[in-house]
Amino acid sequence: MMHHGIGFWKDNWAGCGLLEEFSAIPLSEDMLLWTVRDFMSDHGWNLDALEQVLPTEIVQRICAIHTGFESQRNDKCIWGLSNNGSFSVKSAYLSFFDGADIVPWPWDFIWKLCLPPKLKTFVWLIGHGKILTNVQREKRLMTTNPNCHKCLSLPETMDHVFRGCSFALKIRNFIKVPFDVLHSFSLGFTDWLRINLKSKIMLSGNLPWTLVFTASIWHCWKWRCNSIFNPGYEPPPNPPHTILQFSSEWLDANNVVNAKPTREVIQVRWSLPTLSNFKLNVDGSCKTDSWKICAGGLLRDSNGAWICGFSANIGIGNIYEAELWSLFRGLHRLGTRALGPLILNVIPCLLSL
Secondary structure, three states, X not given: OOOOOOXXXXXXXXXOOOHHHHOOOOOXXXXXXXXXXXXXXXXXXXXXXXXXXXXXXXXXXXXXXXXXXXXXXXXXXXXXXXXXXXXXXXXXXXXXXXXXXXXXXXXXXXXXXXXXXXXXXXXXXXXXXXXXXXXXXXXXXXOOOOEOOOOOOOEOOHHHHHHHOHHHHHHHHHHOOOHHHHHHHHOOHHHHHHHHHOOXXXXXXXEEHHXXXXXXXXXXXXXXHHHHHOOOOOOOOOHHHHHHHHHHHHHHHHHHHOOOOOOOOOOOOOOOOOOOOEEEEEEEEEEOOOOEEEEEEEEEXXXXXXXXXXXXXXXXXXXXXXXXHHHHHHHHHHOOOOOOOEEEEOOHHHHHO
């Protein structure tokens, strides 16, 4: 894992802070220059040396770190605030707010709604106020007229486009807004949007009102943009029919995709490997109150006969480290044996790494 270039006391290599803060002995200037390599032997960690300078808990944490192989590449610095070790501005920015009380964005529920992805993205843009109405376009010097192209004398805000415009009112009157959300049209724009997006009302044909509502404002914006940027464009003669048809077709297609598969009962048991093959089963465990980890495994042949097994107390770590150690120890045991084809059984959590 680490060799000559990593300082034992001055570098945060063990994942628990600088080790000089845990030292059990006074440290001289020369001792502070020791490297991690100074505490390794030919077979791994030098436990006698570690136990002389550090408390038992820290020694156990270090023992759970693999010392690496002689043939591996040199160590290099990585960015510890990202999953892949690469620096990103986002991770650096978020580090300034670690532990701070950050007010969550109130529209996160949008991504959990049963809606077409493009409609979720559209509503997300509305929640952020990023829809380029004529009022916004005027601020960006993209137009000189902030008014609605239909109503002419009224500024085109998001509230006007989706609620106040004569075209939006026409669509709303034909669709027939459910009574339980009708009061929302007299509230502020964000309250109106949130109430209709969170509604559980079902329309005739088993259509969710949330889907129909979102489809209506999306089509309203789509037709508005076509009318402005495509000269001669005319909206469909029956807008409500187009909206309801769109909602119904998407819902039918989504129900087919999300249909639950037929359940099948299977027996959970150990099965013999095929003839002349061997099977290695490994597992790791972690005690959550102390975070002590251990690993174990066994090897059997195609008759189920015991070939060899192992168990080991690793140190301190998490369940993923315990499982990886069990896999490593099992394969390491097989390295000295001349066996035939091998089947490996590991716990499913390793497959997600």
